[in-house]
Amino acid sequence: MNLVDQGGCQCGACRYEIDTQPFVAYACHCRACQKLTASAYLTCVQVPGEDIAFSRGMPSSHVRETDSGNQLRTFFCQSCGSTLYAENSARSRVRTLHLGSLDHPDRVEVTTHIWIRRKLPWIKLPFDHRLYPEAGDWTADYAADPTRYRV
Ligand SMILES: [Zn+2]
Numbered sequence: 001m002n003l004v005d006q007g008g009c010q011c012g013a014c015r016y017e018i019d020t021q022p023f024v025a026y027a028c029h030c031r032a033c034q035k036l037t038a039s040a041y042l043t044c045v046q047v048p049g050e051d052i053a054f055s056r057g058m059p060s061s062h063v064r065e066t067d068s069g070n071q072l073r074t075f076f077c078q079s080c081g082s083t084l085y086a087e088n089s090a091r092s093r094v095r096t097l098h099l100g101s102l103d104h105p106d107r108v109e110v111t112t113h114i115w116i117r118r119k120l121p122w123i124k125l126p127f128d129h130r131l132y133p134e135a136g137d138w139t140a141d142y143a144a145d146p147t148r149y150r151v
């Protein structure tokens with residue numbers, strides 16, 4: 001799947017362009033993502049960092065340590081607070097783009113859910129989606145295109 005779009009924060013101070021073949025798109029239902037979004041879950045798509053180009057503004061960032069001991073840095077607009085993407089110290093090339101920041105988020109289909117043991121009880125997941133109780137396993141997704149994925 002090819003993803004060509006523009007995106008940015010709510011106020012427009014940060015804008016980016018993207019032209020890429022995403023690795024994997026998923027929803028994360030963990031408590032940290034519920035806190036980050038102040039919502040039920042985070043939806044995101046993993047892309048190579050070199051495929052995102054900022055055309056306006058530069059986001060600020062906040063770092064937290066994950067349960068597995070990695071550094072997760074989330075980038076957000078310092079004017080309006082919208083989150084845009086994150087990068088994980090364990091996968092330095094990958095950017096986890098927050099799906100709602102795209103101008104056309106409907107161009108990405110999410111069929112994978114992680115940390116579903118933390119999902120809110122009223123959320124009904126499609127039976128044919130790929131579901132993980134905790135962290136996702138992306139080995140097969142990356143192996144499908146090993147020349148493009150390097151840590
Ligand atoms: Zn903004």
Ligand SMILES: [Zn+2]
Binds near residue numbers: 042
């Ligand atoms: Zn999460």
